[in-house]
Every structure is written in C-alpha cells, then in structure tokens.
Amino acid sequence: MPTQLDNARRGEPAIRFDGVDKRFGDNVVLRGLDFTVAKGDRVTLIGPSGSGKTTILRLVMTLEEATGGYIYIDGEPLTHVERGGQRIALKEKHRNEVRKRIGMVFQQFNLFPNMKVIDNIIEAPTHVLGMSKADAVAKARQLLDKVGLADKEDSHPSQLSGGQQQRVAIARALAMDPEILLLDEVTSALDPEIVNDVLNILRDIADTTDITMLIVTHEMQFARDVSNRVLMFDGGRVVEEAEPDVMFKDPKEQRTRDFLSAVL
Numbered sequence: 334m335p336t337q338l339d340n341a342r343r344g345e346p347a348i349r350f351d352g353v354d355k356r357f358g359d360n361v362v363l364r365g366l367d368f369t370v371a372k373g374d375r376v377t378l379i380g381p382s383g384s385g386k387t388t389i390l391r392l393v394m395t396l397e398e399a400t401g402g403y404i405y406i407d408g409e410p411l412t413h414v415e416r417g418g419q420r421i422a423l424k425e426k427h428r429n430e431v432r433k434r435i436g437m438v439f440q441q442f443n444l445f446p447n448m449k450v451i452d453n454i455i456e457a458p459t460h461v462l463g464m465s466k467a468d469a470v471a472k473a474r475q476l477l478d479k480v481g482l483a484d485k486e487d488s489h490p491s492q493l494s495g496g497q498q499q500r501v502a503i504a505r506a507l508a509m510d511p512e513i514l515l516l517d518e519v520t521s522a523l524d525p526e527i528v529n530d531v532l533n534i535l536r537d538i539a540d541t542t543d544i545t546m547l548i549v550t551h552e553m554q555f556a557r558d559v560s561n562r563v564l565m566f567d568g569g570r571v572v573e574e575a576e577p578d579v580m581f582k583d584p585k586e587q588r589t590r591d592f593l594s595a596v597l
C-alpha cells in the first residue's frame with residue numbers, strides 16, 4: 334500500500350535543481366541552474382568540456398556542495414532548505430540518508446584497490462544499508478554474473494583490465510539498489526575495443542530496470558540509444574533540451590549545432 338508520503342511524492346521529479354549556483358573560488362561554473370529529471374527518465378547531458386556536466390553529477394552525489402540554490406531528490410531537499418528566507422544546511426545524517434538512493438559510476442572506476450572484487454561490492458550494502466554479509470555476497474554474485482565477471486570475485490582491481498574494473502564498478506553501484514544512477518563519462522578511460530562491452534551492460538540495465546539515469550558521455554550513439562531526453566549544456570545553463578532524435582537530427586540552437594558538428 335502506498336503511504337501518505339508516497340502519495341505526496343508521486344509525480345515529483347527524481348532530481349530537481351532549483352536556482353543552483355556552484356563556484357570554485359572565482360570560477361562560476363553554474364549560475365541559477367534549473368532543471369528536472371523525471372522518475373524513470375534517462376537524461377544525457379552533452380556540451381563542451383569544462384561546462385560543468387561532471388559538477389552536476391558530483392553535486393547530486395554530494396561529492397560537491399552547491400554554493401547557492403536547492404537540489405531535491407524525490408522531492409526531498411538534499412543538502413539545504415529554505416527557512417524564513419534563509420538557506421540552511423541540513424545535517425550530514427540527512428544527506429547520507431538521501432544519498433543512499435543514488436549510485437554513481439566514475440570515469441576512473443574508483444574501486445577500493447586494497448579490497449577484492451567481492452568486498453568492493455558488499456562494502457556499502459553491509460555498512461550503509463546494514464545488509465547481512467551472506468545476503469550481500471549472494472547479491473554481489475548475481476551482479477557479477479550479470480556483468481560477466483562471475484569468475485573474478487577474488488581478484489583485486491589491479492589484476493583486472495579497465496573494462497573489467499568498470500564492470501565491477503557498475504555492479505558495485507547496482508548493489509545498493511539505487512533509484513538514481515549517475516554515469517560520469519564511464520567509457521572515457523577505456524580502450525576503444527571494450528567500450529561497447531560496457532555500453533551494452535548499461536543498455537541492458539536501462540532496458541530491464543526503471544532506474545532513473547543521469548548520464549554524461551561523449552558516446553553520442555549511446556546517448557541516442559539509451560536516453561529519452563538530452564540536455565545541451567553550455568555556459569552554466571541548459572541551452573536546449575529535446576528527445577534524442579530531435580537533438581541529434583534537428584537541433585534548434587546554433588550553439589548545439591556547432592557542438593554536434595564538432596563531435597559527430
């Protein structure tokens with residue numbers, strides 16, 4: 334049965350940026366950014382290097398903190414709320430709770446180098462979700478099977494190729510049963526011949542789950558196959574937003590046309 338809270342949240346976007354600012358010193362990366370990602374959406378952010386796409390993912394993951402504005406996950410404020418016209422920081426405990434629903438896969442895999450593959454995957458489910466070790470191991474084995482690495486559970490990351498490490502990182506993110514999966518240029522550090530293996534696993538996840546995905550990628554074909562919405566991002570704001578077929582075939586904005594003609 335849906336609770337009152339579920340009813341209240343139904344129709345809420347999975348991710349909402351409301352007037353978000355992000356500065357690094359004098360470098361203003363985002364200024365008053367508004368955008369939403371609906372539940373179950375697969376949204377790809379495209380745009381020039383340095384335009385702030387990774388920063389957006391890192392803000393959602395609370396690896397960075399916005400310098401202004403508000404981010405909501407499932408309608409719940411992530412790090413700050415507005416009270417009496419003031420922007421108030423929420424407690425660490427609150428943001429950790431909200432962050433449990435979000436998984437992230439990084440360009441550089443970011444596996445724990447001193448832990449075996451299986452231990453990398455069960456670390457968060459056991460420590461953050463309080464899952465029993467036996468359950469976490471059973472789930473990790475299923476996920477390793479799904480990403481084609483059932484025989485690597487006792488390996489250390491350094492014994493694996495880049496593509497294999499990235500598949501472990503995907504399994505690790507999925508082990509938390511995230512509602513939202515953030516994919517940050519996950520194939521950029523891989524040799525060209527294994528890029529497709531990793532993309533195929535992600536396509537399969539997109540096809541077989543309803544996880545909301547926010548994707549930063551240079552793989553335009555992947556963006557086209559997997560996303561239902563593409564945001565062209567430049568100068569700290571969304572320049573254009575469209576379904577992939579429209580964005581890649583008939584973009585409206587000159588800025589988007591220039592960018593796509595340089596990368597396609």
Ligand code: ADP
Binds near residue numbers: 357362382383387388
């Ligand atoms: P993109 O993903 O679009 O290439 P990024 O989000 O990585 O862009 O970077 C946007 C801008 O923010 C760049 O100017 C970058 O140098 C700056 N930036 C990102 N992270 C940091 C950081 N931790 N410290 C200082 N500047 C940063």
